[in-house]
Amino acid sequence: MRAARIEGVLFDLDGTLLDTAGDLATALNRVLAEQGRSPLPEARIRPTVSHGAVVMLCHAFALAPDDPAMPALHEAMLRHYEADIAGRTRPFPGMETVLARVEALGLPWGIVTNKPARLTHPLLAALGLDRRAAAVVCGDTAPRPKPHPDPMEAACATLGVAPARCLTAGDALRDIQAGQHAGCPTLAALFGYLGAGDHPAGWGADGLLNTPQDLLRWLPPA
Numbered sequence: 562m563r564a565a566r567i568e569g570v571l572f573d574l575d576g577t578l579l580d581t582a583g584d585l586a587t588a589l590n591r592v593l594a595e596q597g598r599s600p601l602p603e604a605r606i607r608p609t610v611s612h613g614a615v616v617m618l619c620h621a622f623a624l625a626p627d628d629p630a631m632p633a634l635h636e637a638m639l640r641h642y643e644a645d646i647a648g649r650t651r652p653f654p655g656m657e658t659v660l661a662r663v664e665a666l667g668l669p670w671g672i673v674t675n676k677p678a679r680l681t682h683p684l685l686a687a688l689g690l691d692r693r694a695a696a697v698v699c700g701d702t703a704p705r706p707k708p709h710p711d712p713m714e715a716a717c718a719t720l721g722v723a724p725a726r727c728l729t730a731g732d733a734l735r736d737i738q739a740g741q742h743a744g745c746p747t748l749a750a751l752f753g754y755l756g757a758g759d760h761p762a763g764w765g766a767d768g769l770l771n772t773p774q775d776l777l778r779w780l781p782p783a
């Protein structure tokens with residue numbers, strides 16, 4: 562149920578606004594190849610993408626996040642990803658329609674991602690989204706990342722919209738928790754990078770998005 566008229570929108574990046582899985586899978590497979598390992602099919606990699614590069618590497622190499630090999634693997638993956646950050650990455654089909662409607666309504670929109678700033682800003686620039694997003698908060702630019710409310714609160718403040726009037730959408734439980742902790746209405750993106758253990762119907766989101774266009778009915782009338 563809509564509690565208040567929506568005056569702004571915040572999108573998670575990987576798995577919600579952008580389909581980044583192809584380029585991240587390519588980067589991960591380049592690291593696997595460097596280490597003499599076989600590539601993984603993209604379908605195996607996809608469910609880990611919204612959890613960041615370290616979790617992707619943990620699954621691919623069967624390592625713990627604090628394994629001594631992790632820092633070098635992580636750096637190698639970021640290097641490969643930066644070299645081809647927007648080769649295949651595009652907004653999810655229908656998302657451009659959503660952004661166009663948000664902008665036509667005169668609503669500011671922004672991005673709250675756990676992706677580091679070093680990757681987020683070049684990616685947004687490559688797709689021309691840096692000029693359109695009114696707020697970009699990254700995993701390392703807020704005091705604490707999602708699921709803490711800090712990045713949502715910072716983005717709402719930058720948009721100049723009260724959290725209760727700022728719609729948030731994300732494909733991971735931490736996105737919904739961050740929105741809830743900040744007092745924002747929350748939508749779970751079912752078209753994102755859900756894994757077998759993810760049950761978004763139980764996350765307590767205010768709505769579920771089967772497609773990006775499902776977000777349109779949460780916006781105020783023109």
Ligand SMILES: O=C(O)COP(=O)(O)O
Nearest residue numbers: 574575611613674675676
């Ligand atoms: O790169 C990550 O850690 C995940 O990014 P996201 O929060 O935009 O899904």
Ligand SMILES: [Mg+2]
Nearest residue numbers: 573575576611
């Ligand atoms: Mg995500």
